[in-house]
Amino acid sequence: MDAGDSLQAFAAKWRAAWPEQTVLDLFVPPAQRLSAAAWASLLFELHSAAFTLEHEAVRDGKTGWWAEELQRLQGGAPRHPLTQALADVDAPFAAMAVPMLSVVRDVPLLAGDTTSLFARLRPFAEAVSACEAAVFASRAHATDADSLIAEWLVLRLPDGLAAFDRGMLPLHLRARYAAFADNAPPPALRRDWLAELEAAVPRTAAGNWFREAQRRFLRRRIRALAADAGPRPGPGHVWDAWRAVRSR
Structure with missing residues (x-):
């Protein structure tokens, strides 16, 4: 498998988690298709390594490898197909x-409430946001980090609520539904969590077309989850993708 095939294999994993992205692909400027797919797939791999692996040794090993790879990318010697596709981008990749690694040391995260949880994740999200702005030749908006955090949390739903870290669910919701414990999460808990996440998604436009598309898609994903519906692309996603790309 050559580098191009490997990149597409990773991109397929990302698109399987976010089927809405197939709509965005139709509007991506041709010159940015490779970097957009590589960046989105890289974010998905970092999220998976940092937040979805239960065993500490595996989690530390994978995130440690990625931390080294981010440093190698900025140093001009990337090894992975995703980072190789971003090798020509001048961005502070190593700063991520x-x-x-600081966040990973605290996984599973135990935050008192949603505000505290966002504060714990914000340094990582701000570093990612700065790189994303460079990838898409833009300036990061202050709200882009919150958009990223909300995306990371929504990516853990619905299955993450039954995972080892309860999908990073804040303690105030765990206390409200104390009977949840090791049982299946009640619908009311998921509804309340989704309401808090929807409120946390920035209302203002993002700093680049890619993040703006994700922000718009995220709001639709939250509403779909609240309605127990799957993430199926629809006309609304076409509108969101077109508006996001056109506005930037």
Whole structure:
């Protein structure tokens, strides 16, 4: 498998988690298709390594490898197909490594409420946001980090609520539904969590077309989850993708 095939294999994993992205692909400027797919797939791999692996040794090993790879990417010697596809981008990739590892040391995260949880994740999200702005030749908006955090949390739903870290669910919701414990999460808990996440998604436009598309898609994903519906692309996603790309 050559580098191009490997990149597409990783992109397929990302698109399987976010089927809405197939709509966005139709509107991506041709010159940015490769970097957009590589960046989105890289974010998905970092999220998976940092937040979805239960066993500490495996989690530390994978995130440690990625931290080194981010440093190698900025140093001009990437090894992975995704980072190789971003090798020509002048971005502070290495700056993502330390905040990522700092967050990983605290997994599973136990935050008192949603505000505290966002604060714990914000240094990592801000580092990612700065890189994303460089990838898409834009300036990061202050709200882009919150958009990223909300995306990371929504990516854990619905199955993450039954995982080892309860999908990073804040303690105030765990206390409200104390009977949840090791049982299946009640519908009311998921509804309340989705309401808090929807409120946390920035209302203002993002700093680049890619993040703006994700922000719009995220709001639709939350509403779909609240209605117990799957993430199926629809006309609304076409509108969101067109508006996001056109506005930037």
